[in-house]
Amino acid sequence: MTTHTRTTDLTRAHGIRLFDQWTALWNGDLALAQLILTPGFRIRFASAIADTADAFRGPADIAFLIGEFRDRYPAPGLRYAVDGTPAVDLATRTVAARWTVDVPDAAGDVTTKSGIDMLALDGDRVAEVWSVTGARRFAP
Numbered sequence: 001m002t003t004h005t006r007t008t009d010l011t012r013a014h015g016i017r018l019f020d021q022w023t024a025l026w027n028g029d030l031a032l033a034q035l036i037l038t039p040g041f042r043i044r045f046a047s048a049i050a051d052t053a054d055a056f057r058g059p060a061d062i063a064f065l066i067g068e069f070r071d072r073y074p075a076p077g078l079r080y081a082v083d084g085t086p087a088v089d090l091a092t093r094t095v096a097a098r099w100t101v102d103v104p105d106a107a108g109d110v111t112t113k114s115g116i117d118m119l120a121l122d123g124d125r126v127a128e129v130w131s132v133t134g135a136r137r138f139a140p
Contacts, residue, residue, distance in 0.1 A: 010121060015088030015095040018126060022119060023099065026080045030067055033059035038127045046132040074104055083114065083138070093121040100137060114138040 018036060025032040037059040045053055056065050070077055079102040086097035096118040102110045115133040119126045 010088070010090055010093055010124075012088045012090070014124065015119075015121070016086050018119060018121070018124075019082060019086040019095050019097050019117075022117065022126060022129070023080050023082055025063075026066060026078070026101075028066075028070055028077070030063040033063040033066075036126055037062060038122050038125045041125075041127060041129075043129045043131060046130070074106055074108075076104065078103060095119045095121065098138065101133075112137045 021032050021036045025036070039058055041058050041062060043053060043056065043062060043065075053065055056062060081100050083098040083100050086095050088095050096116065098114060098116050100112055100114050102112050104110050113134055114137045115131060117132075118130045120128040
């Protein structure tokens, strides 16, 4: 498990590390939620998952949401990866990056989709995320 270092000054390295930890959280390391998310954390999806996720707040809620979401897919399960280097804006305290996810189906076939997440930071933790998932992988 990745450990989280508390800091109030945002650096590019810390922003990138937070995005990597955010990705690890989506890959099933649910304990990271308590380490990297603020108590009032909120996620905003631009997809159908928003219907159930809009009311979720805080680390425990998002860990539950991610666990339930991951349980819908057969082994080996979903696999998220950062696509490129996250962009860290020190002035607005945001971190944004493209990502990919390998989505297995019951037959064992895998489809790769892309998305973009923008993380808003409060202190050294993630306070809000805006997330958009596409129906396919971004074109090269």
